Amino acid sequence: MKQPIPVTIVTGFLGAGKTTLLRSLVEKRQARRLALLINEFGEIAVDGALARDAAASDPHVQVEDFAHGLIAYGDDERFVPAMQAIAARRAQVDHVLIETSGLALPTAAMELLQSAALADDFILDATLAVVDTPLLLERAFDDGAPATMFEQQLAAADVVVLNKIDGLDEEALLRAEGAVRARAPNVRFLELAYDAQLDIRLALGLRLHQPTRTEHTHFTPVATMPGPGAAPLAAQYRLNGHAHSGLGAHSHGLATHKHFHEQDPGWLSFVLKCDAAQDPDKLQAALVEAARAEPLLRCKGYVQAAGAEEPVLVQGVRTRFALTPAPSATRARSQLVFIGYHLSRARIAALLAARTGCAWR
Numbered sequence: 048m049k050q051p052i053p054v055t056i057v058t059g060f061l062g063a064g065k066t067t068l069l070r071s072l073v074e075k076r077q078a079r080r081l082a083l084l085i086n087e088f089g090e091i092a093v094d095g096a097l098a099r100d101a102a103a104s105d106p107h108v109q110v111e112d113f114a115h116g117l118i119a120y121g122d123d124e125r126f127v128p129a130m131q132a133i134a135a136r137r138a139q140v141d142h143v144l145i146e147t148s149g150l151a152l153p154t155a156a157m158e159l160l161q162s163a164a165l166a167d168d169f170i171l172d173a174t175l176a177v178v179d180t181p182l183l184l185e186r187a188f189d190d191g192a193p194a195t196m197f198e199q200q201l202a203a204a205d206v207v208v209l210n211k212i213d214g215l216d217e218e219a220l221l222r223a224e225g226a227v228r229a230r231a232p233n234v235r236f237l238e239l240a241y242d243a244q245l246d247i248r249l250a251l252g253l254r255l256h257q258p259t260r261t262e263h264t265h266f267t268p269v270a271t272m273p274g275p276g277a278a279p280l281a282a283q284y285r286l287n288g289h290a291h292s293g294l295g296a297h298s299h300g301l302a303t304h305k306h307f308h309e310q311d312p313g314w315l316s317f318v319l320k321c322d323a324a325q326d327p328d329k330l331q332a333a334l335v336e337a338a339r340a341e342p343l344l345r346c347k348g349y350v351q352a353a354g355a356e357e358p359v360l361v362q363g364v365r366t367r368f369a370l371t372p373a374p375s376a377t378r379a380r381s382q383l384v385f386i387g388y389h390l391s392r393a394r395i396a397a398l399l400a401a402r403t404g405c406a407w408r
């Protein structure tokens with residue numbers, strides 16, 4: 048029987064550090080041949096470009112980005128064919144990594160991995176949830192829509208990666224661990240990522256959803272007994288009746304993921320473009336001011352800096368902004384994606400125009 052290809056799903060709220068973590072895993076991949084599927088919320092494919100930059104022209108790392116929609120959600124038609132294409136070249140792929148959008152639940156992809164179309168070719172290795180630890184400690188995920196999303200992502204994870212801990216002391220780490228355990232009691236491991244660096248052995252090959260194979264097989268009722276008319280399980284052979292650490296019929300019912308942002312139209316993303324070259328310091332100050340004044344949770348993109356050949360990568364998570372040289376392959380275009388809850392495009396555009404002296408539209 049062919050061996051299923053292990054799949055690691057990386058989830059986490061907007062800006063938690065998912066792409067940065069994937070980039071560091073790509074750099075440490077050694078002999079592993081990886082396929083990366085990257086989904087981001089927003090119309091500019093920043094994360095895919097960054098992952099591709101880390102992979103350089105390495106033929107053993109394939110990156111596919113999905114910058115529109117949410118992969119594996121109901122209306123997405125690309126996820127299953129993309130996975131089947133990976134299965135078709137299984138001899139060249141040792142591990143698949145899926146980065147979900149910061150506004151998606153990983154359960155959508157987890158369930159499709161169990162579907163008849165994919166179950167024979169893939170097996171979930173683990174679901175990692177990356178957490179912006181300083182924001183967790185600032186109680187930024189305690190209320191409102193971000194809290195709901197954050198908690199549901201954690202609830203679906205096997206492993207929580209406490210990220211952005213470079214400046215935190217032991218006491219802060221213990222508090223962060225307590226906060227995660229209180230909100231996600233079923234998480235199996237907590238891992239620390241200094242500067243989004245994780246030991247690759249703690250990230251890939253965890254086999255947390257491997258079926259338990261035993262010599263003696265005795266069936267006991269599964270938690271959710273099939274009702275009349277129920278379809279057979281896609282991968283019956285994987286259930287041996289013992290407690291299984293994998294995705295049981297009980298663990299992720301189809302009702303657990305919804306089109307989160309479609310149900311809650313308060314989540315918005317829009318792109319603003321500007322033709323004029325930017326003064327990076329002025330732009331950064333304007334963006335920080337916008338993030339303080341408006342419910343802006345994430346901002347990213349590229350801008351052309353005045354007097355510079357190379358574009359600048361803009362990365363903002365809440366009020367923290369970093370403007371750095373963009374990866375070499377980036378095309379020079381000044382456009383930024385803004386993501387937030389009940390975010391006003393008009394107000395952000397007016398503020399940027401006032402502070403940078405040029406039109407943003």
Ligand SMILES: Nc1nc2c(ncn2[C@@H]2O[C@H](COP(=O)(O)OP(=O)(O)OP(=O)(O)O)[C@@H](O)[C@H]2O)c(=O)[nH]1
Nearest residue numbers: 060061062063064065066067149210211242243362
């Ligand atoms: N100081 C610090 N910054 C980090 C760390 N990890 C990520 N960042 C920064 O956080 C910002 C967001 O990182 P990304 O990796 O793009 O986050 P993401 O989760 O992929 O973001 P979305 O896909 O937009 O949800 C970037 O500016 C990163 O450089 C870390 O461990 N320490």
